[in-house]
Amino acid sequence: MLNRFQLPTDVVFLIVLWRLRMKLSLRDLAEILLLRGLVFSHEAIRDWEAKLALLLTDALRQRRKGKAGRSWYVDETYIKVAGQWQYLYRAIDRDGNLVDIYLSETRDQEAAEALFRSAVAVTGTTPDKVTTDKHASYPPALDEVFCDDLEHRTSKY
Incomplete structure (x- = not known):
């Protein structure tokens, strides 16, 4: 052997x-x-x-550095990791390429901000447009991380 x-x-x-x-x-x-x-x-x-x-x-x-598009789609799902339920945040670009992921115990503004900061750090790209679901934590997180420099759209799909 x-x-x-x-x-x-x-x-x-x-x-x-x-x-x-x-x-x-x-x-x-x-x-x-x-x-x-x-x-x-x-x-x-x-x-x-x-x-x-x-x-x-x-x-x-x-x-992935510098290869993410300028239009991101962000969502989260609830999954079981090592026996505990957690939120998996995911950002993908218009072409379906993974921008970044973030695992959190909570679904709140702090977790959304952490995803956006991590995505910018990993890709070196700041989006022009971000599409999210209608969860209330996304608008303040986008304002905190990106100021008012981007277009925020919502879609329940």
């Missing part, structure tokens, strides 16, 4: 990227590698993922 020291780092990154990007299970990925002559347990892949996922996340965020 091979261990992680016998593989180049870029191959390990590629394996973790496959897991995250293609939503493969740990056991499916171990089976795919076995078909290619590499014998790894799913526990080894899980260890690699734990160590490298943050590095991959940072690298992917750097690639």
Whole structure:
């Protein structure tokens, strides 16, 4: 059985990227590698993922710098994360590209402001137009982060 020291780092990154990007299970990925002559347990892949996922996340965020459009659509949904219900805020641009996400325990102005600040920091882009649902926390958050320099539209869809 091979261990992680016998593989180049870029191959390990590629394996973790496959897991995250293609939503493969740990056991499916171990089976795919076995078909290619590499014998790894799913526990080894899980260890690699734990160590490298943050590095991959940072690298992917750097690639988004300056590539977001000027028209953003922002929404939030309620999801269960590690057994606790949380709000997942998401901003996408007109072309459907991810601008940024933010996880919060509350659905309030502070969380919306944190999303907008993070999105600007990650992309280096300030939007001209933002479309949100009709939640009351968005207008004051937009005014606080962007002043009155943008068009705010609402849509329940």
